[in-house]
Amino acid sequence: MDIFLQQIINGLVQGSIYALVALGYTMVYGIMGLINFAHGEVVMIGTLVTITVAGTMIKAGMPVVLAGFAGLSASVLVCMALGWGLERIAYRPLRNAPRLTPLITAIGMSIVLQNLAMMIWGRNYMTFPPLLPKMDFEVAGANFTAVQLIIVLVSSLTMGGLLLLVYRTKLGMAMRATSQNPAVASLMGVNINRVIAAAFVIGSALGALAGVMVGTYYEIAHYQMGFMLGLKAFTAAVLGGIGNLAGAMLGGVLLGIIEALGAGYIGDLTGGFLGSHYQDIFAFIVLIIVLMFKPSGLFGEKTGDRA
Amino acid sequence: MLEVTGLHVAYGGIQAVRSITFHVKQGETVALIGANGAGKTSTLKAISRVIDAVGGDVHFCGEKITRLLPHDIIRKGIALVPEGRGVFPRLTVAENLAMGAYVRDDKADIALDMERMYAYFPRLKERAGQLAGTLSGGEQQMLAIGRALMSRPKMLLLDEPSMGLAPIMVQKIFEVVRAVAAEGMTILLIEQNAKLALESSQRGYVMESGQITLNGESAKLLDDPKVRAAYLGE
Ligand SMILES: Nc1ncnc2c1ncn2[C@@H]1O[C@H](COP(=O)(O)OP(=O)(O)OP(=O)(O)O)[C@@H](O)[C@H]1O
Ligand SMILES: [Mg+2]
Secondary structure (H helix, E strand, O other): OOHHHHHHHHHHHHHHHHHHHHHHHHHHHHHHOOOOOOHHHHHHHHHHHHHHHHHHHHHOOOOHHHHHHHHHHHHHHHHHHHHHHHHHHHHHHHOOOOOHHHHHHHHHHHHHHHHHHHHHHOOOOEEOOOOOOOOEEEEOOEEEEHHHHHHHHHHHHHHHHHHHHHHHOHHHHHHHHHHHOHHHHHHOOOOHHHHHHHHHHHHHHHHHHHHHHHHHHHOEEOOOHHHHHHHHHHHHHHHHOOOOHHHHHHHHHHHHHHHHHHHHHHHHHOOOOOOHHHOHHHHHHHHHHHHHHOOOOOOOOOOOOOO | OEEEEEEEEEEOOEEEEEEEEEEEOOOOEEEEEEOOOOOHHHHHHHHOOOOOOOEEEEEEOOEEOOOOOHHHHHHHOEEEEOOOOOOOOOOEHHHHHHHHOOOOOOHHHHHHHHHHHHHHOHHHHHOOOOEHHHOOHHHHHHHHHHHHHOOOOOEEEEEOOOOOOOHHHHHHHHHHHHHHHHOOOEEEEEEOOHHHHHHOOOEEEEEEOOEEEEEEEHHHHHHOHHHHHHHOOO
8 A cells, every 4th residue: 555645645634624624714814813713612513513413313213314414504503603603792892902802712712612512512532423435445555435535525615615705706805805904895885794704604614514524534523622623723724824715725735734644654754753643743843834934824915914 | 965063083182183064065076175184084084984983973965974884874875085095905906896886786887887987097997907906006096086986976085085196197086086076976075285176176174283274165265375375385
């Protein structure tokens, strides 16, 4: 088996998930300059809602396809409501506060959501119900599963749809205008509050989808899973240039591949001293390198462009 | 058409506008002139609700609009061309114009108006697909005016359209402003260039440290010794 190709495939799958989550960070940052640290928790809640809804339906003997769609829909709806509520309750009152205030609030909301999830779903790891058929394919010595294929396909389509929304619709144009100059956008008739809410709601829907993918891929979920996932997706957003949609997509995929290759070769590189369970360090090495040498990221606009 | 009564604007302790009262009649072009820091921009911002006034009222077409939000003011028919143009730098010229028509839904008419703007400003047509941030200052001013007109406003508020532009560019822009006025647009024109403003308007108000100190027909103000001394460099 070709380990290089195999790790590229694995990285692409993981990277697609990072990209979806990173878009949630980048959309909100692009529009209001806020890093919504609670976004990882929104994703986690999306996963856990799917477990409850789809799991219950499957246990009740309903068809898996139906349970899958119901779980996904419930997760998307709950996360959208959560994103909307976060903006409305936690961030909107702080719109004109010094920048540190909403940042600390975001961290606070992340803790609140984690604890809420712990109260609802408990502390234990939960198994994610198998929603997709187990099938393997082999190409050029590398293996991939139906689940992996579907994750990459669905996230590519979703991201394509998002780009269409942002670059081809009136709402998308209003979002871009608002991110560049909110005061003037409102003079044009844009209701800034609605546009900001839309960014949260859309980002949360993408997060919910990512949450279902994570559950399907790893078949396990936990109330703390949003923390690491959120941190890595944030890293991906910074890598691509936070605030930039294409950057978040590319950053996500790139980070996934870097991690996978790192995990694949770390044993060889360190003469067996470090194993593949150290793969998490790569994301943070990337974050530190980007922040040190190109804080605006790969596609980032010059700083000072907003304001 | 526009009636401003007792408008008062303050930034913390700084009194930028002190209870000013003025009006603009339908179809008129009115100039509001004054030195740096006189409070002209603050007045326009308070009318379009970018900032909150401390006191006073604004009526438009007989309706009180003092408490509306900016995105509702434009729907009443008041379009502001902000100081410093405020184009969206990473939208194309065409997208900036489309943003101007954000409050409208009549696609076919919007396309026609877009062509009308390109006829006013052929330069914009050449640059339709270019990002607005890459335009020259004069081109950005053209774009900002075109964008405001795209909403089909009843009234246009212009904040220093000549600022920082070469004389030729200023002339081009004022040609269009006069043409728009000739078509019946009501205009409130703010300028530091007093001569230009008074020559392009029917009436004028002179603002000094937040207060209106003189007003009258523009032609008479142009002849007023005080205005000549203070604003026309004589
Ligand atoms: N955001 C602000 N915060 C504090 N003070 C302000 C602010 N904006 C304006 N001012 C003050 O209010 C006064 C009036 O400013 P304003 O911008 O309305 O003047 P202006 O007549 O438009 O001047 P200019 O011709 O230079 O544009 C000035 O003294 C200015 O320093
Ligand atoms: Mg000014």
